[in-house]
Amino acid sequence: MILEQHRVGPYLNFTYLVASGEGGDAVVIDPSYGIEPVLRSIDAHRVQVRYVLNTHSHADHIAGNGEVRERTGAKVVAHRSAPIGQDRSVDDGDRIEVGRIRFDVLHTPGHTADSVLYLFEGNVATGDTLFVGECGRTDLPGGSPSQMYDSLFGHVIRLDDALVVLPGHDYGPTPTSTIGQEKKENYTLKPRTREEFLRFLQE
Numbered sequence: 204m205i206l207e208q209h210r211v212g213p214y215l216n217f218t219y220l221v222a223s224g225e226g227g228d229a230v231v232i233d234p235s236y237g238i239e240p241v242l243r244s245i246d247a248h249r250v251q252v253r254y255v256l257n258t259h260s261h262a263d264h265i266a267g268n269g270e271v272r273e274r275t276g277a278k279v280v281a282h283r284s285a286p287i288g289q290d291r292s293v294d295d296g297d298r299i300e301v302g303r304i305r306f307d308v309l310h311t312p313g314h315t316a317d318s319v320l321y322l323f324e325g326n327v328a329t330g331d332t333l334f335v336g337e338c339g340r341t342d343l344p345g346g347s348p349s350q351m352y353d354s355l356f357g358h359v360i361r362l363d364d365a366l367v368v369l370p371g372h373d374y375g376p377t378p379t380s381t382i383g384q385e386k387k388e389n390y391t392l393k394p395r396t397r398e399e400f401l402r403f404l405q406e
Contacts, residue, residue: 204304204324205229207244208369208378212236214263215373219328222250223302230254230301231277232321232328233371234267241267242274253301257281257289258330258371259318261343282310282317293319311358313351314339322362327382328369333359335368335375338391341404352400360386 205222212235220241222229229250231241245252252275255268265287268279280299283292293299295310299321309320311332318339321328331339332354341348364383386392395403 205248205250206324206326207241209241209244210373210378211238211240212263212266216263217369217371217373217378218267219369220244220248220250221301221304221323222248223304225249227251228253228302228304230256230299230304230306231267231271232256232369233258233264233330234271235263236266238267238270242270245275251275252277254291254299255279256299256306256321256328257285257287258321258328258332259315260285260287261315261331264330264371282308282319285317295319309358311354313341313347313354314343315345316347316350317345318354320359322366325365326367326369327362328371329359330371333368333385333389334370334372335377335380335385336389337374338389339371348401348404349397351404352397355392356395356400360392 207220209218216235219232226249278290280291281289293308297308299306307322314331362382366382368380
């Protein structure tokens with residue numbers, strides 16, 4: 204499997220290229236501004252991009268959708284509530300199959316109502332739900348502190364500790380982490396009641 208993490212654009216975004224192998228089927232996760240390095244890598248590996256997988260609908264995570272779709276013919280995938288005119292809508296529990304790779308969808312609203320994670324091959328693309336050492340903001344339009352609590356403490360902390368966290372931004376001390384490491388070190392995942400968590404976000 205090919206898994207490349209590209210830091211692109213002015214907001215330290217991570218865009219991911221995932222492929223079954225050289226010349227194989229592929230996806231691009233969250234194509235941001237400045238997508239040219241990813242397009243060059245697609246050409247270099249001679250992969251066939253079947254899907255663009257968006258973790259949520261904020262502009263810095265979908266800015267490159269059009270370029271990737273125009274260059275490769277890929278179909279855009281996003282949560283069913285995403286207002287981006289996606290080609291394929293998904294919901295919690297759905298699966299996208301690309302060659303030998305299966306991408307399982309986990310709906311995690313909080314940062315946005317349409318936020319999702321994609322779990323595949325021992326990895327989890329977390330978008331802006333979970334960063335290395337931090338969680339996503341909930342004070343932007345569509346954000347919900349209460350839903351973020353449910354997503355983090357009802358779903359994220361129940362994931363396999365060994366999963367490699369592939370965040371949507373390069374905001375932490377390292378570009379990747381693991382769920383187990385985040386449970387131990389990420390202060391936003393410290394055990395809290397819902398009320399404590401809501402107060403914590405307001406601090």
